[in-house]
Amino acid sequence: MTARSTAVPADAAQLTVLTGFLREFGSAVALDAAHVQTFELALEEIFMNIVMHGSQPGSTPLVEVSLQRAAESVTMTVEDNGPEFDPLSLPPPDVTAGLADRPVGGLGVFLVRKMMDTVSYARISGRNQLRMSKRLDG
Amino acid sequence: MNLRIEEIGDVSCVAPVGRLDFDAAPGFQEALERVFSGAGKTPAAVIIDGTGLEYVSSAGLRAFLLAARSAQRAGISFALCALQPAVREVFELSGFSRIIPVHADRASALAQAQQGRA
Numbered sequence: 196m197t198a199r200s201t202a203v204p205a206d207a208a209q210l211t212v213l214t215g216f217l218r219e220f221g222s223a224v225a226l227d228a229a230h231v232q233t234f235e236l237a238l239e240e241i242f243m244n245i246v247m248h249g250s251q252p253g254s255t256p257l258v259e260v261s262l263q264r265a266a267e268s269v270t271m272t273v274e275d276n277g278p279e280f281d282p283l284s285l286p287p288p289d290v291t292a293g294l295a296d297r298p299v300g301g302l303g304v305f306l307v308r309k310m311m312d313t314v315s316y317a318r319i320s321g322r323n324q325l326r327m328s329k330r331l332d333g
Numbered sequence: 334m335n336l337r338i339e340e341i342g343d344v345s346c347v348a349p350v351g352r353l354d355f356d357a358a359p360g361f362q363e364a365l366e367r368v369f370s371g372a373g374k375t376p377a378a379v380i381i382d383g384t385g386l387e388y389v390s391s392a393g394l395r396a397f398l399l400a401a402r403s404a405q406r407a408g409i410s411f412a413l414c415a416l417q418p419a420v421r422e423v424f425e426l427s428g429f430s431r432i433i434p435v436h437a438d439r440a441s442a443l444a445q446a447q448q449g450r451a
Contacts, residue, residue: 207355232388232419239390243355290428294405297398302427303391309426 197224200261205245205275213238213260217271224264230331233310234262234271237327240303241273241282245323249277268312270328280323281316283308336364344446345376346439350385353393362396369400369407378446379409382439383416389423401433414442 201216203209214235221231242258249256256277263270287308288301308314311327318324334351345368353361368379381397389397397413404411414436416424424430436442 210355229419235388236390236423239354239392243392290426291431292428294398294401294432297432299395299398300391302394306391306423306426310422 196263196265198261198263199223200259202257202259205242205249205256205258205277207243207246209258210239210242213242213258216260217262220262220264224269226264226269226331230269230329233329234269234327237271237307237311238273240307241325241327244282244303245273245275245277248280249275249323251278267332268328268330270326272324272326274319274322274324276322279318281318282325283314283316334361336361338368340376341443343374343377344443345371345379346382346443347379348382348385352388353386353396354388354390355392358390358392358396361393362399365396365400366403369403369409375407376409379404379411380439380442380446381411381413382442383413383420384439386417386420389420391427394423394427394429397429397433410446412436412442412445414439 199220203212217234217238218231238260245256245258256275259274261272282304285301285304287305288298307327312330313328315326334349334353334357337348337350339346347365347368349361368376401411412434415438416435424435436445
């Protein structure tokens with residue numbers, strides 16, 4: 196098992212730092228490019244949600260990202276000390292709606308749920324914790 | 334992200350190269366709006382060639398959705414082609430491949446655009 200973590204303020208400019216951290220982890224644990232990209236997408240969606248919805252006047256949450264490689268899976272945990280928010284409580288978008296009726300938002304978390312094998316949310320000690328795992332078979 | 338824009342008759346082919354993430358999406362959408370309004374004349378069709386498009390997040394999907402609506406309002410046919418597997422997956426999971434036509438390659442997208450006008 197290999198694990199690494201890092202923390203950044205919930206500021207959009209920090210996403211490139213997190214993506215760099217993820218790619219370094221990916222090469223350290225010999226993750227293929229397709230899996231790295233799946234986690235990059237999940238990281239962008241979840242981190243940008245925190246950036247857009249987690250800040251209150253005068254306070255920027257701190258976001259901690261942990262990556263864990265086990266024999267057959269990779270788990271990414273994203274924690275923040277912002278206001279309690281469970282992204283999994285959002286209703287899924289209607290992916291069958293036509294061009295005119297398609298809502299413009301709400302797709303990010305939906306994509307994460309579709310691309311990961313398990314996604315779970317917990318509120319622990321004043322922190323939001325979102326944990327995402329993907330099996331590496333196939 | 335970079336954009337290569339090519340005019341083929343009255344069809345504009347737009348080839349984005351790189352990542353269409355939250356950072357790149359607004360600029361991409363503005364660039365498409367400029368293509369729709371045309372420098373002098375409005376194109377009959379706009380094709381997005383995805384050969385060099387490596388990554389699309391929900392912010393990128395949003396740009397495609399808004400662009401497709403603008404194209405529809407302007408009477409311009411709008412389609413994608415040659416998507417990389419990871420990008421195609423995002424289009425399929427989100428159901429976007431049902432609301433924006435996705436062709437296997439540029440030749441079939443061009444053929445479809447020309448047929449649409451025949």
